[in-house]
Amino acid sequence: MDNFAIGPWDEDELTHEFFVPDYIETLADEVLTNYDLHVDSRQVITTKPDKGGAIWKIETNSGPKSLKLLHRRPTRSMFSLGAQKYLVEVQGARVPAIIKTKNGQEFIEAGGKLWFVAEWIEPLAPVTKDLEGAKQLCYALGEFHQLSKGYIPPSQAEVASRLAKWPKSYEKIVMKMDWFRNIANAYEEMPASQSLLNVVDSFQEQARKSLVDLNQSSYLSLVEKGNENWGLVHQDYGWSNGQMGPNGMWIIDLDGVAYDLPIRDLRKLISGTMADLYLWDVTWVREMISAYHEASPLTPELYDLLMIDFSLPNEFYKNIKEVLYGPELFLNETTTQLIKTIVDTDQSKWPTLNEIQNDWRK
Template identity: 60%
Template sequence: MEQLITPWDSDEILDDLYVPQYIEEMAQQVINQYDFKVNSMEVITTKADKGGLIWKINTSKGPKSLKILHRRPSRSLFSIGAQEYLVNVKKARVPPIVKTKSGSNIVEMGGKIWFVADWIEPLYQVSADIEGAKLLSNAIGEFHQLSQGYVPPKGAENASRLFRWPNAYKKIVRKMTWFKDVAKLYSEMPASRTILNTVDIFEEQAKKALTMLEQSSYQQMVSKGNKEWGLVHQDYGWSNGQMGPGGMWIIDLDGVAYDIPIRDLRKLITGSMDDLGKWDINWIVGMLEAYNEANPITDDLFEILLIDFSLPNLYYKNVKEMLIEPTIALNSELDSVVQRIVEIDKTKWPIIEQLRKEWRGGNRK
């Protein structure tokens, strides 16, 4: 019976680049199914808590990446199919998949999907300033435009988040009550008082955002269906959008899913504002205009973006870990983080209002 690949470092005590011997042996078996010789292998990153891994392999046919995808095989087939569609049909700047000797995109071993793709060189991160942010925004807009029309291959899951927005918003509203309950239960912890002093504000924001979503054209928009909207990356940022041959490349497509594309842009903008420590109208408008050049933002789509801005994403993202291990998470560091988020949040609302009044159809009024 074949050995299954299982997470090998759930306690995060091993070296980040440690790979179990049995997986190294599997890698050699996988490599034997390709028409190249491997001169060297370098572990680039591991998802040891989930059973995923990326090597850079130097081969007789140039540098490649060898990946073990940590998700269910049927889910991984969805992203592999998307990568092939973007390269072969849409000529997108995403790494081409290398086929096995038998002509397959993948090797299934250890209960996981393995695949090889070209290693694009040179790739480098763009500057962490407004100009870099514009390049990232334009690139993800192009990605969204090109991904429209994708149909997953036979045997793949239909990975879609398109219809899940209301439930996702409701989950955030619901968990605000849980944050309060846990903070009261662990009232002696350093961050508990700050959580209790701020959670009502963010709970109210989440409720209002949910109401706005329910009153918006969201249901009408999603009725167009998955294929019409195309794919979101879900983990897009400075490391997964990089400058390379011919322009910006988008890498690590393992988590792509159908969704309203503006979700990627929202994450990119709010992450940038977090890095800045405040909301900045010039950054945001620059990013919107750069995105709009590649994938026009309709008024309905812009309204959804403003609603998603209104959700307390930054607060929720940083505080939710307290539900798993409150005695560890509710520390003085979280206390400082929440206080910082409160200050950033104060700068958000005037700018959302300014955007609502001034930005439409790709330009400031």
């Protein structure tokens, strides 16, 4: 079943967003023969054509299930599947249970990738896009972090840890600002180049200050506590991957989990939510942190690191790094507007951070 490797596939105007190449559908048929399931139908739910991954919903004689083709290296996927098993079987977390094959395996390797079947949780519904919903998401995230502590991956899995990588990722952001500047100068005739040049210095300065603050914080002593002490971050947690279901909030799509300081997930969730609001709202930020803290208590050291991670120009970097792949396409009028929005939103960030800076020192 494993004579060739599944690679990315092209989407064009003749395909649709749920397109999966025929050879992968054929492999899916073969994979499913390893399960004691009678499959009535199969429907593509989502694809990752650029990486070679997909999820199907399958209707079976024992209820709906999901079939997943994981796009990462098999040893990396073993890490996340081990985590999913640990969370369900050891910790009783609201995470979909993995269905074993006829001979008791958690996954099948085919086409150089791992495939697995899991329970399809029904009904699932996103929480409301308001402060109450945001608090539910944060509380569920805190629960998830607590339950993921103590996870030890299977021996054949590679260890996915971002725990010691913060300084490197901060340094990368500082360095990439130079690249942004160089590209804007090289394409100075493009509509967004001047807007980018107008702001890149101040964002680079923010990133440099964040790096200094990180190096002066208790970061290294927290890292020394080790992977299992901290547990896992989801890395892609938000309104679609945390949903309300039977008996409470469920967390799905765990294939990117890695060891890290838990506040990284919280920071991403809050910064992303503020970007959607186009404003850093002090009440939202404070209440989201409190809801998280209720489920997973924050120490003053972790809180300080959360503040430092907020201080990085995260949204600017995340949105502008596209310029590195196609300057001619990216540096257009739309990007001029995008930069203006990011700058406007960023201005409300600092008063908000100043106001909540000392909340955990009291």
